[in-house]
Amino acid sequence: MDSSGQTEGVPELPEVEALAAYLRERAVDHAIARIDVAAIGVLKTYDPTPLALHGALVTGATRHGKFLDLDVDGIHLVTHLARAGWLHYRDSLPAAPPKPGRGPIALRVHLDDESGFDLTEAGTKKSLAVYLVRDPSEVPGIARLGPDALSISDAEFAERIRGQRGQIKGVLTDQTVLAGVGNAYSDEILHVAKLSPFALAYRLSDEDVTRLYGALRSVLTDAVERSIGQGAATLKAEKRSGLRVHARTGLPCPVCGDLVREVSFADRSLQYCPTCQTGGKPLADRRMSKLIR
Numbered sequence: 001m002d003s004s005g006q007t008e009g010v011p012e013l014p015e016v017e018a019l020a021a022y023l024r025e026r027a028v029d030h031a032i033a034r035i036d037v038a039a040i041g042v043l044k045t046y047d048p049t050p051l052a053l054h055g056a057l058v059t060g061a062t063r064h065g066k067f068l069d070l071d072v073d074g075i076h077l078v079t080h081l082a083r084a085g086w087l088h089y090r091d092s093l094p095a096a097p098p099k100p101g102r103g104p105i106a107l108r109v110h111l112d113d114e115s116g117f118d119l120t121e122a123g124t125k126k127s128l129a130v131y132l133v134r135d136p137s138e139v140p141g142i143a144r145l146g147p148d149a150l151s152i153s154d155a156e157f158a159e160r161i162r163g164q165r166g167q168i169k170g171v172l173t174d175q176t177v178l179a180g181v182g183n184a185y186s187d188e189i190l191h192v193a194k195l196s197p198f199a200l201a202y203r204l205s206d207e208d209v210t211r212l213y214g215a216l217r218s219v220l221t222d223a224v225e226r227s228i229g230q231g232a233a234t235l236k237a238e239k240r241s242g243l244r245v246h247a248r249t250g251l252p253c254p255v256c257g258d259l260v261r262e263v264s265f266a267d268r269s270l271q272y273c274p275t276c277q278t279g280g281k282p283l284a285d286r287r288m289s290k291l292i293r
């Protein structure tokens, strides 16, 4: 049921926001009964240990960029779900701990009402990361985060974008510049803003940057609205159904009907509409041309 293939990608701001809202509803005011660590490599910190959380009350759930943060009475269980990671909430968890090293379950959190959740990772590339810290800023990835994509002002956005030398696709997904946007939503934002993903950030006009900020706001707000209230189980399908260009190679652009194209970018691929974004000209695949040469 849950393929966790590449099209899903890393859960981004809207999905992590919805998971935090879900945990606020289901887990807050419950005590943690037990934590089972099934994949030892998933836990990136040594002190405090999971035992410190046993019997402690969940007091909050929030998000830092794409990191999920469960506040357990002052100790934070922080998760970065990465590309094939996910959270599965279950009303009734089996009492027996999951077998270490087998199956996708990396860590299981039991609450005092027998419900709880599994943090899972499909596939072989293990990049799901869990941190137990007294302050979220002890997590290196959180300490480096730029301002949050949902709360950044238009002026600060313009200043940060303009200060970058790279292509706008890479700039939007650089968590130190802007926190929360990844591969999927950057494709969507650039499509709405009618900008080429390869445009150089510092060369964008005032008008381009204003349009880009508007697209950032509308795409993310819309995705958060659709995601909140979805259970953890249905969030991925909801994300997929709202996408205009991302993971839609070969399908018609919902705005102009041109076919959505794909080009490689860094270690993955991006999707865009040539008519809407690049003056009708398909982008050259640089990785491919490098291989041919």
Ligand SMILES: [Zn+2]
Residues within 6 Å of the ligand: 253, 254, 255, 256, 257, 258, 273, 274, 275, 276, 277
């Ligand atoms: Zn189009």
